[in-house]
Each structure stands twice: as C-alpha cells, then as structure tokens.
Amino acid sequence: MDILFRDLRYSLRILVRRPAYSLAAIVVLALGIGATTSIFSVLYAVMWRSLPYRDSDRLVIVWEADRFDNEDQNVANPANYLDWKERNLVFEDMAAFLDNPGNITGSGEPEEIPVEFVTPNFFSVVRPTPLYGRTFTEADPDSRLAVLSYGLWQRRFGSDPQIVGKKIRLNDRETTIVGIMPASFKWYIQKGSFTRKSPDMWVRWPITSEMRTRQGRFLMVVARLKQGKSIQQAQTEMTGIAANLEKQYKDFNTNWGANVVPLREQLSGQVRTALLILSGAVIFVLLIACTNVANLLLTRALSATKEIAVRSSLGATPFQIARQLLTESVVIGMLGGAMGLFLAFWGIDALSLLGGQYGIDFRDVRVNVPVVSFALGASIFTGLLFGIIPAWEASRWNVQEHLKETAKGTTVKGTRFRNALIITELALAMVLLAGAALLIQSFSHLAAVDPGFDPDRVLTFRVALSSARYPEESHRIAFIRRLVERLNSMPEVVSAGAISFLPFAGPAAGTNFYIEGRPKPVVGQEPVTEVFITDENFFRTMKIPVLRGRVPSAIEATEAKRVVVINKALADKYFPHEDPIGKRLTIDMRDPNLPTTIIGVVGDVKHADLASEVRPGVYWPHPELAMSMMTITVRTRGNPADFIPSVRQLVRSFDPDQPVADIKTMGDWLDGTTIHAKFNMILMAILAAVALILAAVGVYGVMSYTVLQRVQEIGVRMALGASSREVLRLILMQAGSPVMAGASVGLLAALGFTRLMQSMLFEVSPTAAFPLASVAVFLVAVALLACWFPARKAAALDPYVALRSE
Numbered sequence: 001m002d003i004l005f006r007d008l009r010y011s012l013r014i015l016v017r018r019p020a021y022s023l024a025a026i027v028v029l030a031l032g033i034g035a036t037t038s039i040f041s042v043l044y045a046v047m048w049r050s051l052p053y054r055d056s057d058r059l060v061i062v063w064e065a066d067r068f069d070n071e072d073q074n075v076a077n078p079a080n081y082l083d084w085k086e087r088n089l090v091f092e093d094m095a096a097f098l099d100n101p102g103n104i105t106g107s108g109e110p111e112e113i114p115v116e117f118v119t120p121n122f123f124s125v126v127r128p129t130p131l132y133g134r135t136f137t138e139a140d141p142d143s144r145l146a147v148l149s150y151g152l153w154q155r156r157f158g159s160d161p162q163i164v165g166k167k168i169r170l171n172d173r174e175t176t177i178v179g180i181m182p183a184s185f186k187w188y189i190q191k192g193s194f195t196r197k198s199p200d201m202w203v204r205w206p207i208t209s210e211m212r213t214r215q216g217r218f219l220m221v222v223a224r225l226k227q228g229k230s231i232q233q234a235q236t237e238m239t240g241i242a243a244n245l246e247k248q249y250k251d252f253n254t255n256w257g258a259n260v261v262p263l264r265e266q267l268s269g270q271v272r273t274a275l276l277i278l279s280g281a282v283i284f285v286l287l288i289a290c291t292n293v294a295n296l297l298l299t300r301a302l303s304a305t306k307e308i309a310v311r312s313s314l315g316a317t318p319f320q321i322a323r324q325l326l327t328e329s330v331v332i333g334m335l336g337g338a339m340g341l342f343l344a345f346w347g348i349d350a351l352s353l354l355g356g357q358y359g360i361d362f363r364d365v366r367v368n369v370p371v372v373s374f375a376l377g378a379s380i381f382t383g384l385l386f387g388i389i390p391a392w393e394a395s396r397w398n399v400q401e402h403l404k405e406t407a408k409g410t411t412v413k414g415t416r417f418r419n420a421l422i423i424t425e426l427a428l429a430m431v432l433l434a435g436a437a438l439l440i441q442s443f444s445h446l447a448a449v450d451p452g453f454d455p456d457r458v459l460t461f462r463v464a465l466s467s468a469r470y471p472e473e474s475h476r477i478a479f480i481r482r483l484v485e486r487l488n489s490m491p492e493v494v495s496a497g498a499i500s501f502l503p504f505a506g507p508a509a510g511t512n513f514y515i516e517g518r519p520k521p522v523v524g525q526e527p528v529t530e531v532f533i534t535d536e537n538f539f540r541t542m543k544i545p546v547l548r549g550r551v552p553s554a555i556e557a558t559e560a561k562r563v564v565v566i567n568k569a570l571a572d573k574y575f576p577h578e579d580p581i582g583k584r585l586t587i588d589m590r591d592p593n594l595p596t597t598i599i600g601v602v603g604d605v606k607h608a609d610l611a612s613e614v615r616p617g618v619y620w621p622h623p624e625l626a627m628s629m630m631t632i633t634v635r636t637r638g639n640p641a642d643f644i645p646s647v648r649q650l651v652r653s654f655d656p657d658q659p660v661a662d663i664k665t666m667g668d669w670l671d672g673t674t675i676h677a678k679f680n681m682i683l684m685a686i687l688a689a690v691a692l693i694l695a696a697v698g699v700y701g702v703m704s705y706t707v708l709q710r711v712q713e714i715g716v717r718m719a720l721g722a723s724s725r726e727v728l729r730l731i732l733m734q735a736g737s738p739v740m741a742g743a744s745v746g747l748l749a750a751l752g753f754t755r756l757m758q759s760m761l762f763e764v765s766p767t768a769a770f771p772l773a774s775v776a777v778f779l780v781a782v783a784l785l786a787c788w789f790p791a792r793k794a795a796a797l798d799p800y801v802a803l804r805s806e
Contacts, residue, residue, distance in 0.1 A: 008327060015331065024338045025293045028694065029382065032289030035687070037367075037375045038347030039282045043275050045365045047268045052184040054127040059224040059263040061189060062094065062238060064217060068255040068525055075192045076219045078211045079246060080253070084221070085243050090234045094223040095122040096207060099195045101464045101629060104156070105657040106169040110594050112464055112661035113152060114195040115170070116187070117205035125224050126187070133164035133179030136204045144175040147205040150183040152200040172468035172657075173205065189266060192220040194667050196506050214252035216511075222263070228270050230609070232600075235260045245773065254524030273759050280753070281435060281687045284428045286378070290692050291425040292698040293336075297329055297387055298417060329387020330380065337379025356734030418702045422738040422744060422783075429688070429695040430746025430779050431753045434687035437771040438754055438764055439681040445763040446677055450785035451503065452605035454543040455666035459640035460502055461647055462661045464629040467659075473626035477556040479654065480622065480630050484537060486650060487634055492643055494635040497538030498622065501530075502631040504669040505662065508532060509589070513618070515574060516595055530607065530617040531571060531589055535691070538619075539565075540601055541633045545570075549581045549600030552621040560623040564596040568604045570616035579725050587618060587627060596624065598763075611675040611762050612794065633666070640665050680760055692782060700786040703735055707794045714794055722799075724795035731791035732784065739783040742774050750775075 015022040053059060063073040077082075078096070085094045094119065102115035135147055146168070148157070157163045167174045181202075187318065189200040225234060246253040265272075350489035381507055463480070470476045480498050486512035487496035501508040512526040519525065536557040539546060547568060556563050565584060571580050584595040603615040622630075636643050644663055651660050707714075714727055723731075754766035764771075 008331065011333065015328070015335075022332070025296045025332045026339060028289045028292050028697075029333065029336030029386075030339035030343055031690065031694070032286035033337050033375060033378050033382065034343030034347055035341060035690070036282045036286045036378060037344035037371060038351060039275075039279050041344065041348055041367060041371045042351060042365050044370055045281055046271060046275060046749045047264070049370075051263065051267075052128060052186065054183070056263060057223075058227075059126065060223050060225065060231065060234060061194075061208065061260045061261045061263060061266045062221040062223050063261065063335060065242075065257040065259040066255065067257060069528070072259045073191050073261070073306070075217045076221050077214060077252070078207055078215045078219055079214050080242075080256075081219055081221055082207065082212055083245055084241060085259070086239065087244075088223075088234075088237055090226055090229045090237045091122055091181075093125050093222040094221055094638070095125040096121045096221050097205075098121055098219055099199055100198075101462070102203075103172070103464060103466055103659050104170055105167060105172065105658075105659075108156060109293065110657050110659040111156065112462070112659040113200040114197040114791060115201045115203055116199035117203050118674070120206055121203055122202070122222070125222055127224075128181060128185045128187075130179040131182040132161045133177070135179050136202075139205060141295070142206060143204075144170070144173055145178050146170065147179040147181060147202040148177055148700070149181055149200045149202075150185070150777070153180045160705065167654055170203070172466040172655050177573055184274040189220055189789060191266070194315065194506055214249050220611075223260075228671040231260060231262055231588050250523055251312050253541045254592055271676070274676065277435075277682055277757055277760065278680070278687075280756075281432055281684060284432055285687055285691050285694070286382065288428050288694045288698070290382050291421045292694060292701070293329075293332065294386040295418060295421045295698060295702055295705075297325065297332075298421075299701075300370045326384070326387045327616050330383035332689045333379045333381075333383020333639045334386070336382070337375050340376045340379070341367070344371070344375065345481050382718040410762050415706075418706070422699055422702055422735075423742040425698045426739060426742025426779060426783055427746035427749055429620050429691040430743055430776065431750045432684070432688040432691045433745075433775040434750035434755060434772050436681070437775045438757065438766065438768065439677075439684050439760055440767070441771050442761040442764045443674065443681045446610055446674055449606065449610040451670060452544060452603050453503070453666075457609070458542065458666035459634045459636060459643055459647070459663070460505075460631055460666055461634075461663040462502075462505075462629065462631045463649075463651065464661065465658070467628055469655075470628065473623075474628050477558070477622050480632075481535070483651065483654060484535060484632065487632070488537065490646070492636055492638065492646070494637055495537055495541040495632045496632060497541040498535045498632050499538050500533035500627050500630055501607070502633070502669065503605055504609065504673050505631065508607055508617070510615075513589040514586045514588075527574060527616070529587070530615050531587060532617060532619045533622055533623055533625050533630070534619045538633060541635050542605075543605040547601045547603055548579070548767065549598070551600050551602070556623075557621045558623065559619070562594060562596045562624070563599045563621065564599040564624070565602055565619040566598055567602055567614065567617040567619075572618055572788045573603045587620070589620075606673075610670075611673075625804050631662075677762070678762075695779075696782050696786040699735070699739070699783050700789060701726065701786045702732070704790040704793075706734070707731065707790045728791050731794050732787055735784070735787035735791070739780055739787070742783070744781070745778050747772060747776050 031320075036673060050056065051059075062076070062084065064076045065072045066074050075098075076096070081094070081096050088094070097118040099114055099116045101112050104111045104113060118136070120136045120140060124137070130147070131150065133147075136145055143683075148163070153159060153163070161180070163177055164179065167176050169175070186198065190196065203232065223234075225231075237259075238260055242253070242256065243256040317675050345367060348367065352365065382492065428516050463483070465476050465479060470479060484496050484498055487493050508530040509532075510528055510530050513529050514520070514526070534552075536552045536554055537546075539551050548571075549565075552563060555561070564587070566580060566585075574580075579599045580601060583598050585598065586593050586595050602619070605617075606612065606614060609619070634640070634643065634647070646659055647663065651658055678695055717727060717730075718724075750772060751767055754772075757764050
C-alpha cells in the first residue's frame with residue numbers, strides 16, 4: 001500500500017506539473033466515457049433493468065404464429081387462448097388483454113384515453129403492487145371495475161387517493177375504480193396494440209363461453225412460467241398444443257402455430273438492434289479517445305527519457321517503471337471517468353431532448369448505481385487499456401541507446417507504435433463514418449417514398465362513438481355523415497372525409513376474402529386483405545388517385561348497396577390480367593358474409609409505415625360495416641393547425657360529451673413514420689463527427705511530435721539544399737502510409753460493421769460502394785489536412801535555428 005500511495009502521489013505531481021498534457025488527456029477521455037455512459041444508461045433502462053413485476057423473468061407473451069404469411073407474432077383467437085389455458089402444463093396461469101380507445105365523461109372535459117381490457121386474472125399473472133386500492137380477482141362480481149394508471153390519476157383526478165371506490169363514466173357506463181398503479185408500472189406491448197399508446201386504465205373484462213368461437217384474432221396473451229420451467233420447455237409444449245388444435249379445427253387453425261417470447265425480449269425487441277449498434281459506435285468513440293491518450297502517454301514517456309534513465313541507474317526495475325507509468329494512466333482514467341460521469345448527466349438530458357423531439361421516451365433513463373458502477377469500471381478499464389502498451393514499451397527501452405539517439409536528433413523509439421495509433425483511430429473513425437453515411441442515405445430514401453396521398457394541409461382527428469350512447473348502426477352512420485357534411489360546408493375547408501384506420505395511426509383490420517367464381521382456396525392459404533371503412537369524400541380529400549372505375553356515391557355511402565373499392569395491390573395480385581370492375585368479393589367480416597361488387601380501383605397507400613410494402617386492401621362504404629370509431633380528414637385552405645378550435649367547437653355542438661382525440665396534421669403522422677430512422681441517423685452522425693474530430697486531433701498530435709523530434713534532421717536536409725516543398729512532401733509522404741493503412745483497415749472493418757446494420761437500412765445495401773468510397777476519400781483528405789499543418793510548419797523552419805535546436 002505504501003508503494004501504491006507513493007506512485008499515486010508521484011503521478012498526481014506529474015499531472016499538476018504538466019497541466020496542458022493532463023487536461024488534454026482527461027478531457028479527451030471524459031468525452032469518450034461520458035458518451036459511453038450516456039448510451040449505457042439507455043441500454044440498461046431498456047434491456048437490463050428489473051421490471052416492476054415480481055419474478056418478471058418468468059413472464060412471457062404468447063402469440064399465434066402464421067406460417068403461411070411468416071408472421072410469428074400475431075394476436076390470438078379467444079377460443080384458442082382458452083384451449084391454451086386449459087391444456088398447458090408449463091404455466092402457472094395465462095391472461096388475455098386487448099386495448100381500445102375509451103371515453104371518460106362526467107368529470108371535467110370529455111376525454112378519450114387508451115384503455116386496456118383485461119381478463120380478471122391479468123394482475124395476478126403480472127403481479128404488480130398497486131399504489132392505492134387493489135387489482136381485480138376472479139372472485140369479483142361481474143361488474144365494471146377499473147384500475148387507473150399513475151399518469152391519469154395525477155392528470156385528471158388531481159392525485160386524490162379518495163378516488164378509489166368511486167364511480168366514473170367510461171363509454172357512458174358507470175365504472176368503479178378499485179385501484180391505482182404506481183408510476184413505475186409500465187405495461188405496453190406495442191406489437192399487438194391497437195391504440196399504439198401505453199394504457200391509462202385497465203378494465204375488468206371476462207371472456208365468456210359465448211366468445212369461444214373460431215372466428216377472428218384480436219387478443220394478446222401474457223403467461224407466467226411455473227417455477228423451474230424454461231422458455232424452451234414452454235415453446236415445445238405450446239407448439240404441441242397448437243399442432244393438436246390445428247388438427248382439431250382445420251378450417252380455422254391450418255398453418256397456425258404458437259410462439260413464446262420472453263417479456264424482456266418483447267419489450268426491447270423494437271429497439272434492441274439499434275441500441276446495440278449505437279452502443280458499439282460509442283465504444284468506438286471511446287477507443288479513439290483511448291488511442292489519443294495512449295499517444296499522449298507515449299509522448300510523455302519519451303520526453304521523460306532522462307528521468308527514466310536516472311531511475312534505472314538508481315536501481316529501478318523495468319516492472320517498477322511500467323508500474324509507475326501504468327499508475328499514471330489509471331489516475332488519468334479515474335479523473336477522466338469522474339468528468340465523464342458529470343458529462344453523462346448532460347448527455348442523458350441531451351438524449352431526452354433529442355428523443356422527445358422525435359417521439360422517443362427517455363424519461364425512465366437516469367444515472368443510478370449501475371450506471372455509476374459502469375462509469376467506474378470503464379474508467380479503470382480504459383486507464384489500463386490506453387496505459388499498458390506505452391508502459392510496456394517504455395519498460396523495454398535501452399535508455400542509454402535512446403539518449404544517444406536523442407543527442408543525434410534521430411527518432412527510433414515509439415515510431416511504429418505511434419503509426420499504429422494513427423491506423424487504429426482512423427480505422428475506427430472510418431467505421432463510424434461509413435455507418436453514418438449509410439444511415440443518411442437510407443433516411444433520404446425513406447423520406448422520398450411516396451405515401452400514396454398528398455399530406456399537405458390535411459388535419460385529422462378521431463371520434464370514437466360510445467355504443468351505449470349510439471347503439472344503432474344508423475345512429476353512428478348519421479353522426480359521422482352529418483359531421484363531415486358540416487365540415488364540407490365551411491369556407492375554410494376544401495374537402496372532408498372519413499376513414500376507419502388512418503395511415504400511420506395504427507394497425508388496420510385484416511381478414512380472409514373469397515373471389516366469386518373461383519375455386520375455393522386451400523385451407524390455411526386463403527387470401528387476406530386489409531379492410532378500411534370510408535365514405536365517398538375520403539379519396540378526394542387525401543388526393544388518392546382513382547385508377548379505374550369510381551368511388552362510392554353519396555347514396556352508397558349512406559345505405560348498404562354491397563359495393564367495395566379495392567387498392568392497386570389487390571388488383572395486381574388477384575386480377576393481374578383482367579378488369580376487376582364488376583367482380584364480386586365475399587369479405588369475411590360480417591355475419592352473414594354477403595358478396596360485394598368491385599366498383600373501383602384506387603392507388604396504393606402506405607399504411608403501416610413508409611418502409612413496408614402495401615398489402616392488398618379493400619375500402620367498404622360506412623354502411624357495410626358501421627364502425628363506431630372513425631377518423632375525420634380535413635383538407636384546409638390555410639394552416640390546418642389554425643382550424644383545430646373550430647373542430648372542437650363543431651364536435652361539441654353535435655354532442656357536448658363526445659371527446660375529440662389525436663388532432664394532428666397528416667404531416668405529423670407522416671413524420672412519425674421516420675422518427676426512429678431520423679433519431680438513429682442524427683445520433684450516429686454526431687458520434688461519427690466526434691470520432692472524426694478526435695482522429696484528426698490525434699493525427700495532428702502525432703505528426704506535430706514527429707516533426708518536433710526531427711527538427712535537426714530537417715535542418716541538415718535544408719542546409720544541404722532541400723527546398724521547403726521537398727521537406728513538405730517528405731513529411732506528407734511519411735504520414736501518408738499510416739493514413740492510407742488506417743483508411744484501408746477501416747474500410748474492411750466497415751464492411752463487417754455495416755452488415756450488422758442491415759435492419760436499420762432502407763433501400764441501401766450495407767456494402768454500397770459509393771457512400772463507403774466517398775467516406776474513405778473524405779477521411780483520407782481530413783487526415784492529410786491534419787498532417788499538412790505540422791508539415792507546413794516544418795517546411796518553414798530556418799535551417800540555422802533547426803541545427804542549433806536540442
């Protein structure tokens with residue numbers, strides 16, 4: 001311990017005596033550790049932090065798997081769910097849930113909220129601990145019970161704990177609040193979500209025996225493994241149960257299996273790959289910082305050659321010299337880590353700000369004990385990483401020979417190592433620049449995709465009519481129709497229409513269909529279409545082109561006339577060499593299912609996102625399936641945002657208790673499809689820019705030191721007649737070898753790294769020649785520019801002064 005403290009004191013004295021060297025090393029390292037710690041905090045929050053459920057590692061999500069369409073996470077049929085629940089031996093219990101918008105009225109302004117309807121045993125499977133009150137049980141009477149989220153409790157009920165036990169009106173029915181969840185309870189399975197929002201309320205929803213029919217799939221299922229049972233065992237058993245159900249119910253379950261996904265994997269699946277790629281990018285930045293600090297340490301060791309010689313002559317062993325230099329590097333690492341941890345607070349705030357602008361929630365990301373531990377470990381590790389090779393190099397020097405070389409003005413020791421540092425940091429910077437270039441090109445391709453409609457000056461809002469207030473289909477149709485007619489009569493409006501599932505706002509309904517006059521398809525291979533409910537004005541409002549035939553008339557949009565409009569994707573796939581107009585489809589969506597006649601073909605519209613292929617789709621007039629929830633689209637003459645107050649006032653004049661939800665421009669919805677791509681692009685571009693700057697500074701530092709060590713040699717050359725241009729060319733040629741080597745190694749490494757980014761790219765090959773070659777040329781140009789400044793300084797030396805320098 002005495003030796004350790006002595007080495008520490010000596011290292012601190014050295015750092016204090018050389019403030020410029022110390023500050024440069026600490027700041028460079030702090031940037032790397034700060035960036036790494038910031039990304040780690042996000043990674044930890046998303047992928048590793050314990051979930052707010054007891055024994056959360058035993059929770060899984062169970063999906064149906066559609067083998068015909070290669071969809072391994074499909075929502076489940078209620079009857080299949082009940083059979084899973086009864087037949088399995090690997091789960092303690094299974095629960096089902098689904099989400100829908102719900103209207104709260106009677107206490108303040110009417111509001112639409114995302115509501116999750118759950119089976120009575122849902123909370124006993126998930127096992128959260130409520131903040132107030134209780135959750136549901138199987139023994140509860142069959143009445144409407146609800147549990148509030150912490151956010152809704154705060155926002156609408158003023159954090160009043162006395163709300164437990166009271167009744168509210170949800171969808172015009174009295175519902176009793178029995179509990180409030182804590183702020184830590186987060187439950188949002190995006191894959192099967194209809195609302196695409198974290199629920200504000202959970203409502204008790206028992207599955208009755210009447211629902212045990214093999215028709216439709218719309219449930220999500222959560223299960224808790226029995227103690228000692230593994231995911232593999234659960235998957236094996238569920239595969240067997242699904243196979244038996246496939247044999248038992250061939251007409252419904254052919255080509256359908258089951259898929260078991262751990263809850264942690266389910267929650268992080270959407271961002272797992274991107275986070276891991278970005279984490280790797282940040283580690284590269286840290287490694288570049290380490291190479292720069294390693295170069296500073298080597299420079300420090302070279303400048304302390306006389307000191308090392310004295311210590312060696314006094315009996316210091318190579319191990320003791322290496323230990324002292326290594327102690328110095330660890331001290332720098334710890335100081336850089338402390339500053340990096342401080343920068344991490346700013347980094348997390350910056351990520352939250354950047355993520356907030358692009359709809360990504362980082363509110364749960366914070367600096368906590370695991371993050372601090374990571375920063376401490378990273379500080380020690382990087383201190384050893386960048387210090388061990390310079391320490392080892394210095395301990396191997398023949399100090400007497402090195403003193404002689406220094407006296408002669410030659411530079412032998414450390415040259416190869418400094419070149420290796422240049423190659424390393426340029427190679428790492430090349431990898432990050434390549435990744436950023438591909439993401440930029442990918443985003444530009446994504447943003448240029450035609451969505452199939454004109455989003456300019458289109459305002460959208462959703463109206464979900466309560467079945468209790470509007471029980472008759474004719475009432476729901478009449479409400480939407482009168483609302484659209486009033487909008488179309490307003491001078492600020494160019495056109496208004498209605499659609500059931502707005503593009504980019506969530507999933508659409510999907511079902512089988514059959515073409516009249518054709519052989520019945522093989523069971524399990526029936527054609528599938530997305531189903532949209534609309535009126536006659538929607539296509540005109542969104543400027544969706546009519547390619548053939550016509551859209552519904554006003555009468556067909558008011559009364560059921562058994563007509564349908566199809567999209568180009570369905571026409572191309574199922575009517576490739578014939579005119580579909582007049583053909584009849586039976587769409588498996590109503591009971592009874594009656595044939596409808598195709599009256600028109602419209603252009604394809606991107607629905608899920610810009611990157612997805614357009615699926616076959618049909619547009620039914622509203623009377624064919626009188627849905628209670630419709631989105632109104634309004635093309636305005638001016639700024640659509642200015643029209644929002646008029647929309648609210650108009651809906652309130654129709655029904656004071658009817659909330660208006662998701663008032664957004666179509667441009668906002670469109671921008672939302674590129675949120676994650678834009679965030680990934682910006683973050684990677686920032687990391688690549690930092691890496692490039694650090695690499696350029698490192699190259700500049702190495703070349704400046706090299707020129708300084710060769711001053712006498714340059715003086716001799718110039719005294720013997722070498723011109724300034726020849727000296728400049730000499731220095732640049734010397735620098736060119738490691739620069740070109742670094743770019744070449746980096747290009748090869750980039751080919752491997754960018755392949756991992758395949759899932760983040762759109763219409764861009766991970767090995768695309770143009771962006772990779774462009775980045776390589778740019779990197780070489782920047783590196784040579786960094787070399788040019790010290791080379792130019794060398795060329796401007798006065799030979800007389802150079803010869804007299806020491």
